[in-house]
Amino acid sequence: MPDWWWSVNMSTPRRLTQRKIAELANVSQSTVSLVVNNKEGSSARIPPETRERVLKVLQEHGYVADPAARSLAGVANKLIGVFTYEAAFPAETRDFYSELLTGVEAQAEILGYDLLMFTSAPVQDGRRELFHPTNRLRLADGCLLLGLEIESADLERLVSGDYPFVAVGRRDTQNVPYVGANYVDGVVQLVEKAWKLGHRKFLLLHRDTEAESVADRIRGFVRGMSEMDPSILRQTPISVAARTSQDLWSQVVSSGASVVFAEDPAHASLIYREAIKNSVDVPRELSIVTLADPSTLFENDPDFTRLSPPRQKLGAESLTLLAKILISGIPKNTADYQLLLPCELVSGKTLVAARV
């Protein structure tokens, strides 16, 4: 405690310590600690009477152990850090994070963890920096990492360190514990479905990012197509979605596709609107499939046929995995710390039989 402390905090006396509780209950500080932690074990046995007395004082004063001190003394704090590479709450990123955080929050409630949001991390080029000189990861027992893209350098550093963490979403980096969505199999199924409906002219428009979740969807698309017919796959355009409505529409038209796989629902939405403008009937003349749930911002959209990643469950399971790691360390088998959850396939109304 620095010297100036008292002068600054004269008004509010220092927080309640075990020592003070001990005085009040007429026991030693160690006894208080024993009671607080409900230790009955090996060497300590506190008579019920004493325990009651201490407990009473404890409750009367609403004592809570200083988590910093506890942590320093080597106990887990039941505190889980949540690091998001972008601000978690704003509308722009709300769709992405909200569902995940809903799951995390619900599970935290169940498992009795509090959540520490690392909002103080300095923002660099619009993204928060994980390892900055004053990073406070250690405040939490372990941490959840959220973000469409996560720096592989960060992941490597975490993997080689001893700090428990779990990434939400599959990651390429070796030995990273994660819980992700199984986009590959999901997209394969969607491709099969379209194929069986007679579609042969496909188009995949994906987002312009290196994120694993996007790569997986592309991979699923390629695998699905090649399982159906490798020669058709070779003629199937797989492109980054254009940025404007018009350019998107050009991509669709010039591809001659009967079904568009628009990874991003926002793109599906724009294409749908352009289709209306150009008097193209969706889905009778053009089927549209999207590979994630549409945001509430595009509520007027049709009920897109789509892949629905189980975002709430992803959040919940990530926390569950982290809790396991905290308790018993990283599992031996990769399969036990790299989990892929199946995506739901929503039938929707925008994928119908191809016209002959």
Added chain:
Amino acid sequence: MPDWWWSVNMSTPRRLTQRKIAELANVSQSTVSLVVNNKEGSSARIPPETRERVLKVLQEHGYVADPAARSLAGVANKLIGVFTYEAAFPAETRDFYSELLTGVEAQAEILGYDLLMFTSAPVQDGRRELFHPTNRLRLADGCLLLGLEIESADLERLVSGDYPFVAVGRRDTQNVPYVGANYVDGVVQLVEKAWKLGHRKFLLLHRDTEAESVADRIRGFVRGMSEMDPSILRQTPISVAARTSQDLWSQVVSSGASVVFAEDPAHASLIYREAIKNSVDVPRELSIVTLADPSTLFENDPDFTRLSPPRQKLGAESLTLLAKILISGIPKNTADYQLLLPCELVSGKTLVAARV
């Protein structure tokens, strides 16, 4: 550090400490601390050469001070607790909390605070309990309290304690530091506006809750009406909004109102739909005004004439106030810790001149 530590963590040696850095740089641990904290002041003056050497080792090893230890040694935690009476992220409460939390988060980033969400608090009757036996408020330097309704017992206990906190939203309880929205003046303005447009038959339908935010809107309505004409106020129905669309519509019809003040946008929305069903033209035959922003769940609604509480700003300013309190204690003047932010009046399209 408990005894079993090594057996559990054999693989990963203990985290890097200043002591180890000191050995590597051939200085004392105190010197490392001095360098880490960039202290130049009073008693310590480290020659640039030594400093460089230490800095180099520090960087090479990516050293970060253990925040728990720092905190224990008396440095502020820069940790703000966030207590929500309901789960913060789920869709049902998303509209209410998201905007607030967006503001809080943005401000936390600016002020360098991390956010601790008290998700471990046990839920009783659908609401989290603030003061439960294992409450961990003390984990944070202070805390923000969010909720439509906040138990006054909780508030009283907080006020009489020494734990710094700020409520988001105005509260009746004495001496509670808060940042709220000025609903009273906002509603007064809306009443005036409708009055000037020739409306004389008003109806106020409010939510069935004791929350201060609702009471304030009712108060504003009453004040506005009585400023216009007390005798008309006496004939103006002020009721709890019915639960079903049909009953709501009955309330509207039987009141004979030319303008409905529906506090809750969800109610405004239902009334609007009933109006369409019953071939009543909104706004030409019936004006509707709502006293909060509609949720994105009702996106198909018309652009309601409404009061828009500055939710993001509420969040941000609450954190700012709490930060002030943390630094210099509760201000002397009530006016300095009980803040009311003006609501924006959105013209919208559902309030027009009354038919003569």
Added chain:
DNA sequence: CTGAAAGCGCTTACAG
């Protein structure tokens, strides 16, 4: 059954 003591990693007067 309970207390005195060591130690967690750090900050900061205080001696040299």
Added chain:
DNA sequence: CTGAAAGCGCTTACAG
């Protein structure tokens, strides 16, 4: 200029 030392609040062997 730099190191030895006290102390933050806690947990847990270890003595009594």
